[in-house]
Amino acid sequence: MKRSQKIGFFILVIFVFIAIFGPMIATHTPFAIDGESMAAPSEVNWFGTNKLGQDLFSQFVYGARTTLLIGLAVALISTTLSAILGLLAGYSSKLDTLLNSIANMLMVLPSLLLILIVASFSGGGTWQLIWTLGLLTWPGYMRLIRASVLSLKEREFVKAAQLYQGNTFYIIRKHLLPFIWPLIKTKFIISFQAAVAMEASLSFLGIGDPNVPSWGKMLQDVFSQSSTLLTDSWKWTVVPPTLAILFVTTALALLGESKQDGTITTASLRRKKSKVLPPVVCTAGEVASSGMSAISVKNLSVVYGDRTIIHPLSFEVTSGNVTALIGESGSGKTTMARTLYGLLPEETVTGEAYVAGKRIYRGEGQVTLQRWLDAAYIFQDPRSSFDPLLKIGKQFYEAMLLYHTPIEKREAAAQILREVQLDEAVLDCYPHELSGGMLGRALLALALVNKPSVLIADEPTSALDPIVKREVLDLLIKKVREHHMTLLLITHDLSMALHVADEILLLQDGHLVAEKDKQRYLQRYKPLSIRQLGYQAEKTWEG
Amino acid sequence: MVFHFGITRCSLSMSKSKQIYTYVGVLVFVLLLNFWLPRLLPGGPADFLTGGTEDGAIFVSEAQKEAMLTYYNLNDSLWVQFLTYVKGIFTLDFGLSINYKTPVFDVILVRLPWTLLIVGAATVLSTIIGILIGLFSAWRYPGKTDRSLFLTMLGLSAIPEFLIGMILLILLASNLQWFPLGGAETAFLRSDYWLDHVLDVGKHLVLPVVTLTIGNLASIYLLMRNESIRVRNEPFIEFAAAKGIGERAVVRGHVARNAALPLVTIIVIRIGGLLAGSVLVETVFSYPGIGKLLQEAILARDYPLLHGLFLLLTVFVLLLNMIADIIYPWLDPRIRVAKRGDGQ
């Protein structure tokens, strides 16, 4: 439980106590007219009295009972309906059509309006209110549960259970319920809160059973006589019920906070904008430290909290080389790539790293790496790398800092697209209009657009089908060689690495593997080459 | 009121024709409710006419009784009553208001502009502020600024609107006397200068609009924040950041657009919620819009007026839903292009 949830829970418990024990110690009945009108709090009337001389303390504690009872009953009815109907609709496509259209209809109208329609024509007894609220407020979470069931149904463990001939009830109880349980809990608390708020609002409007004490009704009593606002009496007539409603509703809201998805490693967006800098004359020290290496890493390590992702390691990547960084999942190769591109929070990185001769971390006073100008970084799936709502052209132009006018930018972008065998018209397309292979090429063009000297590519082809994958990769290698760029290729595909790379670096558990062990690893896990089986290639690939 | 909190994008997944069925269904449903509820539920006009329920006698004047008898045609058979009712709807004839003794349509027309004024102002304000703070909060996620903003808004979204209004009223109008206690303009304001009138209306406007804004703002903030955080974790955001375009450009150009797009529908639909919420807020501030009218009609059991108001509000909400359905595909290139492709 989070701290805010604990606070919410604590406040709620206090009010439950008030509701249970308050009426036992109240000395008056809530509607007995036996006091002075508008009396201030005293020993007899602890919370004072209202205009009619009714004791406000007893109204307050009985009101707590009403409020919590209504909230609980509504939450029970509404949650049960949401869960059962959601499961049914998600699991049976026949019922789904019917239930879903009922839910849609109920959700079109704001629930307050719907409830007003029903409540204003009815007498407004407490149970009538409970049933109205309960029966009208299930659709929202029913739809969430339904959606959740629909997606769970496609999970393979449900399919497997069906194969083992588990019946529907078994699958719902054993496989689905654990997943939708958090939804049910949240729904319960939220409908509790909404019912409390709704009851107070309706009583305040004057709809509701006049013979049942409630906080909303206490406020209505005050506000139906506008004169009360002009005196000091609001301090005891208005403040207690207001605070009570305020506390109960916010406490429930805090308690019902659902878990936020997203991890602690959420990438920070707080990054500086790249700037076009005039070429600098390197000092002797810098030349010595960077030498001929395009990438130079010295005693670099990455630590997240108490977890060391990358243990201190050093390596150099020769300028103009294609270097493959391989390793199994969890070996830290992606972290390594992100580190080299300066995407990690500075405090997690120790040691030195230079890319294209520019320092990446803690480069105060020095010329630091300008992203996309000195180096570019492409990763994983080309389809998810492009913003789906922007035209490809726009996504090119915003990165093209070397060009100034729109016409210049467009010409340069078209030029680079032609290099990867794409038409200029691609600039006016949205990403979803292009095939995976085209997007892969477009991404490559985008990486080349500022002619950076270093390109870091993290599994750039892993999402593509075999034939397209080979095409895009060979194009990548060809362009890198043509432009005399340095490529750091991160991959888990051994045969790809062996085929294209001048040099291979192997990471294991955050350590760089020594030469001898690396050779042994490659020997052992290298897949059989199709060529060795006697197949004569018909097509000769470039690169 | 945030009864619907936690519901997102319900209508996006449905096809156009299905939507129309839903809207027609809702309209018929409300019409039937309007007809049957007063006749069937205990405490309805039938009980009312016979002198109240066991809850105690309700004072009914002879004139009121008579008006109600003619309005409901309670002496006719149910079927004839229903036909008369349907005919009334198609001719926009909702009958005479019992309280005002004038046609329902005219009574509503006088009050409607005030409600449109505060709901419109609150919609614009809450949308802009809600989206901006939501975006800011997501930008600072995870962190202390985000967390405290989130908890504040979560709390605010839970408080009933009338309570917010009441607190503002007591603090700012009753105690500090910065704003008037209620109404939409000062009665008999003696000034020929139009600016004085505008200022006067503006002064009366502030508290109701602020109240409606706070309630709606909190839920728009929560939706925007969640959506922005989700978008922030998308690979294309990381990629945009990797392009070296600077965090402001990433947030403005990529996060904001992608997060706000799915909210457009919800924001438009929420205007319906604000209309309903105006009942509470106008009651607190005695603001002479249709919300206050509705509350009075409920208390006075002015059934013809209630029918008219419910029908009007329903039609409003349905129109808003339709507008949302129409503008969404127009804004999302993915759907827009798919549509174009279908036509070819």
Add this chain to the structure above:
Amino acid sequence: MLDVISVTKQFGNKEKSVMAVHETSFSIQKEEIFALIGESGSGKSTLAEIIVGLQEPTQGSIAWHRANDVEDRSNQKKVQIVFQNPDRSLNPYWKVEDILIEPLVLSNVPRLRALEQAVELLDRLKLPCSLLDRRPCECSGGQKQRIAIARALSMSPALLIADEVTSALDPSTEKEILTLLQTLKQEQKMSILYITHHLETIAGFSDRMAVMKNGRIVEMGETKQVLRSPNSTYTKALLDACW
């Protein structure tokens, strides 16, 4: 042992229909490894679900040859499937032991005997018994996939369908799983339908193979033969894309 007879599967309604599998026929022999190759969307997974009985074919049928040793097994038990992603095929809320005995418990084997069998299976798949108390998220990717295989084996199937079982795994783990499958095939005397998009892995692993494209089989034959001299242009293109 099993014949797939001109199976067709259509999705969607009359106006917009997608042909996932189109008049596909092949047969799987006893104790052989049959590889089905295809890109994503080629219909290979749909075909697997049809064979295992999770989907009904629009046309065509699946026929079993009656052999003495499989006669008494019901259709469901004769064939078992292991899915691509162990994270989706193992319920994350369950303990490994409950996952392993689920098929046995559902076919009314007493819990204690099912547990005995589960321990035996873990042993055969070279998994430590300490896994029983853990949840899937506490196991490595290779372990999870082996748990999924163990669960399928607990029903002693005559045919095991392995649907892209190694595509989420690292090269070293992939090799281990393939070796394991070969051993298990001999021990259990079963056939394996091995579905993959990765041509490299099947050389020296499968006996026969078929290549699927857009719901049709474009090439079928002995693995060695196909890999050495493919007939269809598509197979050639696939082979050309290998290193």
